[in-house]
Amino acid sequence: MTIAKAAAIGGGVIGAGWVARLLLNGIDVAIYDPDPEASRKVGEVMKGARRAYKKMLPEGLPKEGKLTFAKTIAEAVKDADFIQESVPERLDLKHKVLAEIDTHAPANSIVGSSTSGIKPTDMQVAMKKHPERLVVGHPFNPVYLLPLVEIVGGEQTFPEAIEVAKEIYASIGMKPVVIRKEIEAFVGDRLLEAAWREALWLVKDGICTVEELDDIMRYSFGIRWAQMGMFQVYRVAGGEAGMRHFMAQFGPCLKWPWTKLMDVPEFNDELVDLIAMQSDEQSDKWSIRELEKIRDDNLVAIMEALSRQNKGKGWGAGELYNDYTKQLSKLASKKAKPALKSKAAKSATKAKAEKPVKKVTAKKSAAKPAKKAGKKKG
Numbered sequence: 001m002t003i004a005k006a007a008a009i010g011g012g013v014i015g016a017g018w019v020a021r022l023l024l025n026g027i028d029v030a031i032y033d034p035d036p037e038a039s040r041k042v043g044e045v046m047k048g049a050r051r052a053y054k055k056m057l058p059e060g061l062p063k064e065g066k067l068t069f070a071k072t073i074a075e076a077v078k079d080a081d082f083i084q085e086s087v088p089e090r091l092d093l094k095h096k097v098l099a100e101i102d103t104h105a106p107a108n109s110i111v112g113s114s115t116s117g118i119k120p121t122d123m124q125v126a127m128k129k130h131p132e133r134l135v136v137g138h139p140f141n142p143v144y145l146l147p148l149v150e151i152v153g154g155e156q157t158f159p160e161a162i163e164v165a166k167e168i169y170a171s172i173g174m175k176p177v178v179i180r181k182e183i184e185a186f187v188g189d190r191l192l193e194a195a196w197r198e199a200l201w202l203v204k205d206g207i208c209t210v211e212e213l214d215d216i217m218r219y220s221f222g223i224r225w226a227q228m229g230m231f232q233v234y235r236v237a238g239g240e241a242g243m244r245h246f247m248a249q250f251g252p253c254l255k256w257p258w259t260k261l262m263d264v265p266e267f268n269d270e271l272v273d274l275i276a277m278q279s280d281e282q283s284d285k286w287s288i289r290e291l292e293k294i295r296d297d298n299l300v301a302i303m304e305a306l307s308r309q310n311k312g313k314g315w316g317a318g319e320l321y322n323d324y325t326k327q328l329s330k331l332a333s334k335k336a337k338p339a340l341k342s343k344a345a346k347s348a349t350k351a352k353a354e355k356p357v358k359k360v361t362a363k364k365s366a367a368k369p370a371k372k373a374g375k376k377k378g
C-alpha cells in the first residue's frame with residue numbers, strides 16, 4: 001500500500017523530518033503542532049532536505065506534495081490514510097494525542113508512532129476505537145535521509161497492520177525491519193544507549209574528551225559500521241576461520257572489566273557541564289544548521305559511494321539508495337502527481353472510512369483470523 005494523504009502530529013526534529021520525506025515523495029501532508037514557531041522550523045528542515053535530495057537527484061526532484069498546517073489534530077487526521085505521531089517522549093502526552101488521533105482518523109488508517117522507546121502496548125491502551133492499527137515506526141535522524149525504520153507491534157496490533165505499515169514505509173524509500181518481540185527501546189536505541197552510557201563514563205572518568213571519543217569512532221569502526229553491521233564485521237575480523245574463531249578469541253573478554261555498562265553514571269550538573277563544555281570546544285565553530293548540512297552531505301556521499309559497490313548493484317544502504325533514487329527519478333519524470341495507489345490501497349479506499357484495518361486487509365490475508373501481534377512467535 002502507498003500513501004494518498006498523510007498527517008504528521010508533531011513537527012519538531014523528527015516530525016519535520018517525516019514531513020520532508022513525505023512531501024519530497026509527492027505526498028500531501030497535513031501537520032498539527034501547537035508551537036507558534038512550527039511553520040518556520042519545518043521550513044528550515046524542508047530547506048535542508050530539498051538541498052540533500054538535489055544532491056541525490058541532480059536531474060530534478062518530483063513535484064512536492066502540498067503541506068497544510070491544521071489547527072487541531074482532528075483537522076489534520078480526518079482524511080489521512082497514514083498518520084505519524086512525533087510528539088515529545090512522555091507517555092501521558094502520547095496517550096492524549098493518540099486518543100485524539102484515534103477518535104478522528106479514518107478507521108482504516110495506519111497510525112505510526114516515532115517513539116524512541118515506549119512499548120506500543122503501553123500506548124495503544126489510550127486508543128479506544130481502533131488500537132489494532134497502531135505500530136511503532138521508529139526512525140533515525142535525519143528521517144528524510146536515513147532509511148531504516150523499526151516497526152514494532154503491541155499486544156493489540158493486528159499482524160495485518162504491521163504488513164500494511166511495512167508497505168507504507170517501503171513506499172517512501174525506507175527499509176522497514178519488524179522487531180520480533182516488543183521490548184522498551186527496541187533494537188537501535190538499545191545499542192545506542194549502551195554506547196552512550198559507556199561514552200559518558202569514559203568522559204566523566206577523564207579517559208578521553210568528547211572530541212577524542214568521536215574521533216575514535218569516526219576514524220575507525222564508525223566507517224566500518226556504515227557498510228557492514230557488527231556481526232558481519234566481526235566475522236571478517238575472525239580471519240579465515242570466521243565468526244567461531246572471533247568468538248573463541250574475544251569471548252572471554254566479556255568477563256574482564258572491559259565495560260561499565262551495568263552502572264549508570266550519576267547524571268548531575270557536573271557531568272552535563274563537562275560534556276557540554278567539551279562539545280562546545282569541539283563544535284561551536286559551526287552552527288547547528290551548518291552541522292546539519294555537513295552531516296547531510298556526508299550521508300549522501302556515503303550512500304552514493306555504497307551504491308556503486310557490488311558491480312553497481314549497490315551494497316547495504318547503497319543498494320536501497322539505487323532503488324530509491326530510481327523511484328524518485330521516475331516520479332519526477334511523470335511531472336504530474338503520481339498514481340499513488342496500489343491495488344490493496346484502492347480496495348482499502350473503496351471500503352474507506354468506517355472499516356478498521358482488519359477488515360480492509362482481510363481480503364489480502366484470505367480471511368485469516370486476525371491474530372494478535374503479541375502472540376506471534378519471536
Ligand SMILES: NC(=O)c1ccc[n+]([C@@H]2O[C@H](COP(=O)([O-])OP(=O)(O)OC[C@H]3O[C@@H](n4cnc5c(N)ncnc54)[C@H](O)[C@@H]3O)[C@@H](O)[C@H]2O)c1
Nearest residue numbers: 010011012013014015033035086087088089114115116141
Ligand atoms: N530526536 C531524535 O533523534 C529522535 C529519533 C527517533 C525518534 N525520536 C522520537 O520522536 C519523537 C519526537 O521527538 P523530537 O526529537 O522530534 O522532539 P522535538 O521536541 O524536537 O519535537 C516535538 C514536537 O512536538 C510538538 N508538540 C508538543 N505537544 C504536542 C501536541 N499535543 N500535539 C502535537 N505536537 C505537539 C512540539 O511543539 C515539538 O515541535 C519522540 O517520541 C522521540 O523519542 C526522536
